[in-house]
Amino acid sequence: MRTTAPSEELDCPGGARRPLSCDRIVGAAVAFVEANCLAQLSMRRLGSELGVEAMSLYRYFPSKALLVDAVVCRVLGGLELPAETATDWEPAVRAYARSYRALARQHPDLLPLLAADGGARATATEVEQRMQALWRRAGLTGDGPRRAQRAVQAYVIGSCLQAPAARSEEAEADFELGLEALLSGLRTRLPLSS
Numbered sequence: 001m002r003t004t005a006p007s008e009e010l011d012c013p014g015g016a017r018r019p020l021s022c023d024r025i026v027g028a029a030v031a032f033v034e035a036n037c038l039a040q041l042s043m044r045r046l047g048s049e050l051g052v053e054a055m056s057l058y059r060y061f062p063s064k065a066l067l068v069d070a071v072v073c074r075v076l077g078g079l080e081l082p083a084e085t086a087t088d089w090e091p092a093v094r095a096y097a098r099s100y101r102a103l104a105r106q107h108p109d110l111l112p113l114l115a116a117d118g119g120a121r122a123t124a125t126e127v128e129q130r131m132q133a134l135w136r137r138a139g140l141t142g143d144g145p146r147r148a149q150r151a152v153q154a155y156v157i158g159s160c161l162q163a164p165a166a167r168s169e170e171a172e173a174d175f176e177l178g179l180e181a182l183l184s185g186l187r188t189r190l191p192l193s194s
Contacts, residue, residue, distance in 0.1 A: 020052060022060050026070045030107075033071065038109035041068070072113050073123040078103055081127065082134045089138035090183055096131060097156050097179050104160040111160055128153075148186055155182050 018024065028050050032041055043064060047054035061067040080099035082092035104111045114124070128149060135145035159175050 020050065020056060020060065022070070025050065025057060025060055025067070026074050029067055029071050030074055033107065033109055038068070038113075043067075068113065072110060075103055075107050075110055076114065076123045076127060079127060081130045084130070084133070085137075086134055087137050089134055090187070092134055093131075093152060093183065094179065097152055100153075100156045101160060101175060104157070108160075111157070114157070151182065151186070155179065 025046070029041060029046055032046060032049055041064070043054040043057050043061075046067075047057055050057075057067070061070065078099075080095045082096065086092050104114060107114075131149045131152075132145035135148045140148060155178060159178060
């Protein structure tokens with residue numbers, strides 16, 4: 001799901017003012033949240049960061065809630081997802097879990113929103129569908145793909161909520177131990193084929 005920034009994000013020649021766009025506004029909002037916190041994000045402050053009046057932003061995002069949804073979608077777009085034809089489930093799930101953890105730790109204020117139902121739910125649903133497709137290709141049927149993905153998701157989110165800013169070797173070792181235990185459990189209890 002990773003995408004490259006469009007060319008309009010580059011500085012204009014001669015110091016000309018760049019036009020507003022949804023992409024530019026969302027990029028600035030992500031940067032603002034990373035540098036400050038979600039609670040401090042407001043249309044006025046973001047407008048100031050972009051050198052425009054807050055009212056200009058409402059043309060693109062009629063409410064702060066819609067802007068926050070777009071920010072969550074942008075963050076989720078950085079997840080490492082398996083290829084649509086991937087069949088080797090373990091490395092794909094491991095990479096996904098690590099990627100999700102990295103994003104959640106980079107954006108701790110957004111963590112509760114990453115898993116919440118809301119306007120960004122369409123993107124979260126797309127992520128979940130991609131992962132469930134991997135579980136189906138691995139041999140799960142019925143409700144198995146949904147349950148397996150929810151178990152992985154719950155573990156990753158729970159570990160991030162427990163210590164959102166911890167970056168110690170011990171925290172990493174704890175996460176990896178839990179992840180391997182979860183994958184081992186899924187491997188032995190569910191009809192997965194490698």
